[in-house]
Amino acid sequence: MALSHAIATALLDGPLSGYDLARRFETSLGFFWAASHQQIYQELKKLTQAGQLEARRVEQSGRPDKVEYKLTEPGHRALAAWALTESRRRPAKDDLFVKLYQLNEQNRAHLVREIKARLAQHQAKAELYEKIRAHHYADPEALSQRRQGVYLALAAGIRYEAMFMDWCREALELLDHSPLQPD
Amino acid sequence: MALSHAIATALLDGPLSGYDLARRFETSLGFFWAASHQQIYQELKKLTQAGQLEARRVEQSGRPDKVEYKLTEPGHRALAAWALTESRRRPAKDDLFVKLYQLNEQNRAHLVREIKARLAQHQAKAELYEKIRAHHYADPEALSQRRQGVYLALAAGIRYEAMFMDWCREALELLDHSPLQPD
DNA sequence: TAGCGCATGTAACGCGTTACATGATTAC
DNA sequence: GTAATCATGTAACGCGTTACATGCGCTA
Numbered sequence: 001m002a003l004s005h006a007i008a009t010a011l012l013d014g015p016l017s018g019y020d021l022a023r024r025f026e027t028s029l030g031f032f033w034a035a036s037h038q039q040i041y042q043e044l045k046k047l048t049q050a051g052q053l054e055a056r057r058v059e060q061s062g063r064p065d066k067v068e069y070k071l072t073e074p075g076h077r078a079l080a081a082w083a084l085t086e087s088r089r090r091p092a093k094d095d096l097f098v099k100l101y102q103l104n105e106q107n108r109a110h111l112v113r114e115i116k117a118r119l120a121q122h123q124a125k126a127e128l129y130e131k132i133r134a135h136h137y138a139d140p141e142a143l144s145q146r147r148q149g150v151y152l153a154l155a156a157g158i159r160y161e162a163m164f165m166d167w168c169r170e171a172l173e174l175l176d177h178s179p180l181q182p183d
Numbered sequence: 184m185a186l187s188h189a190i191a192t193a194l195l196d197g198p199l200s201g202y203d204l205a206r207r208f209e210t211s212l213g214f215f216w217a218a219s220h221q222q223i224y225q226e227l228k229k230l231t232q233a234g235q236l237e238a239r240r241v242e243q244s245g246r247p248d249k250v251e252y253k254l255t256e257p258g259h260r261a262l263a264a265w266a267l268t269e270s271r272r273r274p275a276k277d278d279l280f281v282k283l284y285q286l287n288e289q290n291r292a293h294l295v296r297e298i299k300a301r302l303a304q305h306q307a308k309a310e311l312y313e314k315i316r317a318h319h320y321a322d323p324e325a326l327s328q329r330r331q332g333v334y335l336a337l338a339a340g341i342r343y344e345a346m347f348m349d350w351c352r353e354a355l356e357l358l359d360h361s362p363l364q365p366d
Numbered sequence: 367t368a369g370c371g372c373a374t375g376t377a378a379c380g381c382g383t384t385a386c387a388t389g390a391t392t393a394c
Numbered sequence: 395g396t397a398a399t400c401a402t403g404t405a406a407c408g409c410g411t412t413a414c415a416t417g418c419g420c421t422a
Contacts, residue, residue, distance in 0.1 A: 002278055003381080009284045019401050032280035034273075039382065041403060064390060064401045083290040087278035087297055089304070090217075095185055095270035097215035097339060101192045103332025107266040111332075114270055121272070140357055149286025149294075152354045156280060156347075163346040167339045174323055174331060186409080202373050222410065224375060247373045247418060 003043050006033040008052065008071060008079045015056070015070035018044055031129075031157050044069055052078055112175050119168040126161035129154060186226050189216045191235065191254060191262045198239070198253035201227055214312075214340050227252055235261055295358050302351040309344035312337060 010016060010024050021044075022037035024030065035043075047053040052075035056068050071079070096118070099111060137143065137151040193199065193207050204227075205220035207213065218226075230236040235258035239251050254262070279301070282294060320326065320334040 002276070002281060005278075006281050009281055012285060017401075018403090029281065029284060031274070033276050036383070037401095038384085038403080045403095060400090062391060063399095066401060079285065080289060083282045083285055084293050087282065089277060089279075089301070091214070092275045092343075093185070093216050094272060095188075096272075097336040098185060098189050098192055098212065099266045099270065100332035100336045101212060102195060102262065102266050103328055103335075105328070106263060108328070110267050118272070145286055145288070145291070148357060149283035152286075152350075152357065153280040153283045155353060156350045159346050159350050160275075163342050164339075167335075167342050170338060171335045174335065200373075201375090205373095219411070220373095221375080221412085226409095228375095243372095245419060246371095249373060 002033065003035055003039060004047055004052075005079060005082050006035070007040065007043055007047065008075055011053070011069060011071050011075075012079075015068040017058075017066040017068050019066060021069075032153055047075070051075075108175060112172065115168050115171050115175070119165055119172075122161045122164045122168065126158065126165065129158045129161060133158065185216065186218055186222060187230055187235075188262060188265050189218070190223065190226055190230065191258055194236070194252060194254050194258075195262075198251040200241075200249040200251050202249060204252075215336055230258070234258075291358060295355065298351050298354050298358070302348055302355075305344045305347045305351065309341065309348065312341045312344060316341065 006025075006029055007021060010021055010029055016024065018037065018041050021040050022035075025033070025035045025040065044053065044055075048055050048069070052072055053069045054072050056070070058066050058068050060066060096111075096114060099107065099114075103111065133151075133154055137147070137154060140148060140151050140155075143151055189208075189212055190204060193204055193212055199207065201220065201224045204223050205218075208216070208218045208223065227236065227238075231238050231252070235255060236252045237255050239253070241249050241251050243249065279294075279297060282290065282297075286294065316334075316337055320330070320337060323331060323334050323338075326334055
């Protein structure tokens with residue numbers, strides 16, 4: 001039950017439309033909590049009904065109208081209260097590891113290809129994160145408190161991508177180059 | 184739609200009951216794909232109806248009867264075919280990072296406590312994985328192909344825990360010891 | 367006799383994904 | 395003209411979590 005909190009968090013910096021939020025969730029916060037626009041619109045409806053958000057129709061010239069949402073006072077309070085609750089880590093689910101449990105002659109080449117593709121994906125993510133860090137978070141100790149938190153999330157992302165890349169290389173080393181033992 | 188595949192994968196080594204599977208998912212495969220017993224029993228029912236599994240009632244002395252499931256031929260084939268499909272990484276969702284986006288004076292101490300608790304959890308996991316590696320996977324190149332795959336999943340787990348511990352230390356360093364900048 | 371481990375389930379609800387649906391403007 | 399971007403939604407389905415429910419045997 002945390003999409004609502006992720007949305008509220010994104011609204012801390014000011015009102016956003018559903019469309020804006022969907023784009024926000026493709027970057028930034030979205031690196032740690034993904035959501036599709038369908039989910040977002042439904043959640044916005046619920047949160048508005050619950051009184052945590054306020055909707056306001058905004059007319060635009062040359063573009064469709066949009067609906068901007070902003071946090072109400074109760075919304076702010078609920079968010080602040082949530083930040084003080086226990087977080088539970090939900091185990092990452094990943095097909096790839098399940099497939100590795102069935103490694104055999106028939107799927108070995110396919111899995112090697114998949115791992116190579118992953119390596120490239122993680123590389124791209126890592127470079128993106130690095131760029132963001134260099135531009136906006138070069139000196140963590142000098143940041144405002146709020147942005148220190150964002151920096152730490154980014155730092156986790158950077159470490160995660162680097163770790164996964166290292167693993168991919170280890171895996172490829174073993175799968176591509178080691179002699180085959182009989183099963 | 185991969186719980187069914189995770190279950191089928193666990194059954195590659197021989198028939199298991201729902202209860203056995205639930206325990207299996209608390210360790211081993213469960214490190215990479217978690218499932219509760221409720222989910223497992225329902226999935227077993229579906230897979231049996233779909234002809235991918237065969238159920239057999241087994242009487243036991245001094246214990247309740249159990250129902251053992253094993254892969255049928257179609258089940259085997261479906262699993263092998265699945266291993267050749269593309270895996271998509273689903274982004275890890277973690278409350279903690281969303282909370283960090285709202286770091287402030289009020290929640291800072293709480294988040295520090297949470298990160299300390301995480302550090303301890305990851306430490307425990309890391310030690311468990313290390314023990315398993317030392318006992319069963321000391322020499323990866325000498326393993327059978329199948330067990331090389333399992334080893335690689337374990338290696339990913341070990342790297343993940345180590346990476347997260349490092350991040351926790353970085354975060355604590357910044358949050359506990361850095362001077363506060365105004366927001 | 368209380369609690370734990372073994373063993374199996376149902377029901378309700380909420381979260382997440384996929385598919386479907388519309389319609390305007392802008393850039394090529 | 396045709397594709398991309400802006401903008402908002404509904405519907406169906408499946409996956410996952412929580413709560414509820416039962417009952418035996420062993421050990422402290």
